[in-house]
Amino acid sequence: MDSAVAAIAAWMPRQRWCGGKTHAPRLRRIGAFELPTADPDARVHVRTLLLMDDASTPPILYQLPVVERPERLPSPAASDHLIARLPGGGFLYDGPYDRAYTDALLALIVGEGQAIAEGADAAGRYSGGAGAPRAPAAPGDTAGPPLSAPATVVGGEQSNTSIVYRPADSAPVICKVYRQLHHGENPDVTLQTALAASGSRHVPASVGHVVGEWDDVGQADGRAHGHLAFAQEFLPGVADAWRVALAAAAADTPFTEEARELGAAVAALHLSLGELFPCEEPSPELIGMTTGAWARRLAIAVAEVPELAPRRTEIEAIYERARAGAWPQLQRIHGDLHLGQVILAPERGWVILDFEGEPMRPMDDRTRPDLPVRDVAGMLRSFDYVAGSTAIAFPERASAAARWADASRRAFLDGYVAASGLDLSAYRDLLAAFELDKAVYEAIYETRNRPTWAAIPLSAISSLLQSEPLPASEPRTVEPA
Ligand SMILES: Nc1ncnc2c1ncn2[C@@H]1O[C@H](COP(=O)(O)OP(=O)(O)O)[C@@H](O)[C@H]1O
Numbered sequence: 279m280d281s282a283v284a285a286i287a288a289w290m291p292r293q294r295w296c297g298g299k300t301h302a303p304r305l306r307r308i309g310a311f312e313l314p315t316a317d318p319d320a321r322v323h324v325r326t327l328l329l330m331d332d333a334s335t336p337p338i339l340y341q342l343p344v345v346e347r348p349e350r351l352p353s354p355a356a357s358d359h360l361i362a363r364l365p366g367g368g369f370l371y372d373g374p375y376d377r378a379y380t381d382a383l384l385a386l387i388v389g390e391g392q393a394i395a396e397g398a399d400a401a402g403r404y405s406g407g408a409g410a411p412r413a414p415a416a417p418g419d420t421a422g423p424p425l426s427a428p429a430t431v432v433g434g435e436q437s438n439t440s441i442v443y444r445p446a447d448s449a450p451v452i453c454k455v456y457r458q459l460h461h462g463e464n465p466d467v468t469l470q471t472a473l474a475a476s477g478s479r480h481v482p483a484s485v486g487h488v489v490g491e492w493d494d495v496g497q498a499d500g501r502a503h504g505h506l507a508f509a510q511e512f513l514p515g516v517a518d519a520w521r522v523a524l525a526a527a528a529a530d531t532p533f534t535e536e537a538r539e540l541g542a543a544v545a546a547l548h549l550s551l552g553e554l555f556p557c558e559e560p561s562p563e564l565i566g567m568t569t570g571a572w573a574r575r576l577a578i579a580v581a582e583v584p585e586l587a588p589r590r591t592e593i594e595a596i597y598e599r600a601r602a603g604a605w606p607q608l609q610r611i612h613g614d615l616h617l618g619q620v621i622l623a624p625e626r627g628w629v630i631l632d633f634e635g636e637p638m639r640p641m642d643d644r645t646r647p648d649l650p651v652r653d654v655a656g657m658l659r660s661f662d663y664v665a666g667s668t669a670i671a672f673p674e675r676a677s678a679a680a681r682w683a684d685a686s687r688r689a690f691l692d693g694y695v696a697a698s699g700l701d702l703s704a705y706r707d708l709l710a711a712f713e714l715d716k717a718v719y720e721a722i723y724e725t726r727n728r729p730t731w732a733a734i735p736l737s738a739i740s741s742l743l744q745s746e747p748l749p750a751s752e753p754r755t756v757e758p759a
């Protein structure tokens with residue numbers, strides 16, 4: 279497979295999910311596993327490679343599902359997903375675009391299957407959300423659910439690769455294949471599965487997931503264990519709020535009613551998470567962990583984004599003011615909340631997706647109790663992004679878009695405060711620090727991934743350093759989601 283790894287290294291930087299577009303990956307094979315397929319002659323191999331990019335700092339472990347075929351796929355569209363011709367005469371395809379992989383993955387989850395280990399291993403776990411395909415009652419039970427269905431890959435700006443299955447006789451399912459792997463719990467799986475099981479209407483039902491293991495010298499027993507994929511109910515025909523909000527801002531259509539309800543949905547989510555998972559008091563140690571993370575992120579940003587160096591002292595002053603101020607209880611949160619993570623489903627209201635947390639943050643940080651204001655700050659930044667990207671696309675609409683964003687931000691805060699019972703005005707400094715920290719994160723993210731958008735967080739950082747936090751209205755108490 280060495281030639282395949284070399285071909286993947288050349289192909290990978292062009293993929294949206296690749297975190298290291300600014301350097302040539304230096305890939306080291308950690309292990310692989312093969313998924314059983316329906317091919318009776320076993321001429322097609324569905325293999326997942328786990329490859330460490332040692333050229334990233336810190337190194338990133340990638341999941342690369344590929345399909346090795348003896349012949350070229352006939353469809354002209356398939357050639358877009360051909361990674362390489364193999365020296366032995368075969369063809370190597372990008373797995374999520376090849377039905378052999380998508381079917382093998384669905385069957386692994388729904389049938390609670392086991393991969394064939396080649397140094398790494400994987401197994402399916404089925405949790406059976408409403409309307410999802412059902413696992414066979416017993417091995418070989420042919421009256422079971424579809425283990426095969428037409429599938430398409432979700433396009434756009436995604437950190438992972440999501441595959442939508444549309445079985446003929448059961449509800450559609452979306453399965454996210456994690457591209458960057460980590461040892462331990464992936465909150466995307468654990469938080470959403472617990473919320474759905476508790477009856478929350480603000481998350482899609484869970485269908486199942488894939489767990490995996492691979493060699494890792496950093497673990498006591500030399501093996502890492504983590505989540506590789508997550509399948510959930512797919513809500514069809516709804517655009518994410520980012521697209522809806524962009525259209526509303528471009529047309530100068532008010533979004534305040536939707537923003538207020540979104541604030542209430544986020545509050546209900548926080549109440550549910552606070553009940554389902556342990557909470558912690560803000561001890562000096564926990565406060566130190568949060569402020570330490572702000573400082574580390576700022577140091578990376580200053581090194582990578584030259585425009586930030588002159589603002590460092592001012593940013594640190596806002597962090598210090600927040601450190602010395604009031605801190606609420608810590609609890610599990612979403613962790614990377616923005617408009618691209620929420621959809622407005624008919625007769626259901628706001629549905630919140632993607633609980634994986636910020637992809638550039640260490641997984642240990644993402645799985646600890648955190649501050650709900652981090653999520654509030656993330657959504658406030660997202661409304662500002664709508665104004666920023668509208669201004670880039672239509673400079674003549676910049677002022678109207680800025681007013682649109684300001685009204686949406688205020689309505690979101692009003693909805694959140696009214697529904698959460700949290701007196702946000704007591705945590706203004708903390709909210710300001712989290713908003714700044716998110717903008718600092720975005721400055722790194724955009725510089726690495728979409729340099730033409732780096733101006734959006736950079737101009738937000740300037741405004742945040744000049745302005746006072748938004749006032750927040752009085753809270754009242756409501757039931758969890
Ligand atoms: N359950 C779902 N129902 C409908 N659309 C979904 C669902 N889950 C994800 N999506 C769509 O796929 C996109 C990417 O999903 P997300 O979980 O945010 O992936 P990533 O981690 O790659 O960013 C979302 O913005 C949304 O448009």
Ligand SMILES: O=P(O)(O)O[C@H]1O[C@H](CO)[C@@H](O[C@H]2O[C@H](CO)[C@@H](O)[C@H](O)[C@H]2O)[C@H](O)[C@H]1O
Binds near residue numbers: 720
């Ligand atoms: O891919 P994820 O959803 O896990 O999140 C990452 O990518 C996001 C961009 O797709 C990025 O969000 C930033 O851009 C959004 C517009 O595209 C904007 O709505 C967000 O407010 C802004 O933070 C996110 O930060 C990153 O973690």
